[in-house]
Amino acid sequence: MKPITLNIKSKVVKLFLGGYSYDEIAQQVGIAKGSVVNIIGEFREGNLPLPPGMGEYVDVLRQLAVDLKKHNTSIAQLKIYLKLHVKLQDMGVDSDEVEQWLDICGDIASPIASMPVYCATKAGIHMFSVSLRHQLKDTPVKVFEIVPPAVDTELGKGTTDGSEQEYRGILPSEVAAATLKALKNDEYEVVIGEAKGLVEGSRKDFEKAFQELNSW
Numbered sequence: 001m002k003p004i005t006l007n008i009k010s011k012v013v014k015l016f017l018g019g020y021s022y023d024e025i026a027q028q029v030g031i032a033k034g035s036v037v038n039i040i041g042e043f044r045e046g047n048l049p050l051p052p053g054m055g056e057y058v059d060v061l062r063q064l065a066v067d068l069k070k071h072n073t074s075i076a077q078l079k080i081y082l083k084l085h086v087k088l089q090d091m092g093v094d095s096d097e098v099e100q101w102l103d104i105c106g107d108i109a110s111p112i113a114s115m116p117v118y119c120a121t122k123a124g125i126h127m128f129s130v131s132l133r134h135q136l137k138d139t140p141v142k143v144f145e146i147v148p149p150a151v152d153t154e155l156g157k158g159t160t161d162g163s164e165q166e167y168r169g170i171l172p173s174e175v176a177a178a179t180l181k182a183l184k185n186d187e188y189e190v191v192i193g194e195a196k197g198l199v200e201g202s203r204k205d206f207e208k209a210f211q212e213l214n215s216w
Contacts, residue, residue: 012039019065149194
């Protein structure tokens with residue numbers, strides 16, 4: 001029979017708090033399931049040299065770990081979101097709006113890896129628009145964000161002239177029509193044409209959208 005050392009007990013507790021089942025812990029550590037149950041019992045009673053008072057929050061900590069596993073979220077990712085949570089509160093965001101804002105932080109469209117500065121400006125404009133809209137929500141001022149795809153104007157002419165690329169984007173009139181319609185209907189985020197696919201894709205599955213966008 002394998003001796004149950006303090007090191008083994010610590011591993012068992014760590015896995016338990018990590019959301020693993022008794023069977024999974026027993027298999028990983030290499031001890032009987034009954035031994036796992038006994039060790040967790042010791043832990044709950046405060047008989048192991050672990051931080052004092054932790055036993056009171058065992059079930060809460062374990063449930064948190066289980067929920068993180070279900071959503072494929074790591075502790076590192078959780079730390080980032082907690083920092084964002086604190087930052088949003090510092091900005092004056094109401095508690096009942098924090099979750100919506102955290103979702104917005106993850107809604108920025110997938111970046112093109114070869115153009116980091118360009119993509120950073122896009123993300124910056126998005127967050128600036130969201131923040132400014134929130135600050136002015138109790139005023140008559142409305143903040144709209146227009147997100148067009150490539151547009152056939154003189155701005156991008158130099159990037160396509162003399163190249164094999166024939167498509168230069170949608171007509172400016174299409175952007176104008178979509179913008180005026182959104183302004184009339186108070187649609188604050190106006191995503192136009194092909195840009196819809198990029199934004200919707202990144203919000204549905206960011207990693208998949210990122211890989212597809214940068215596969216060429």
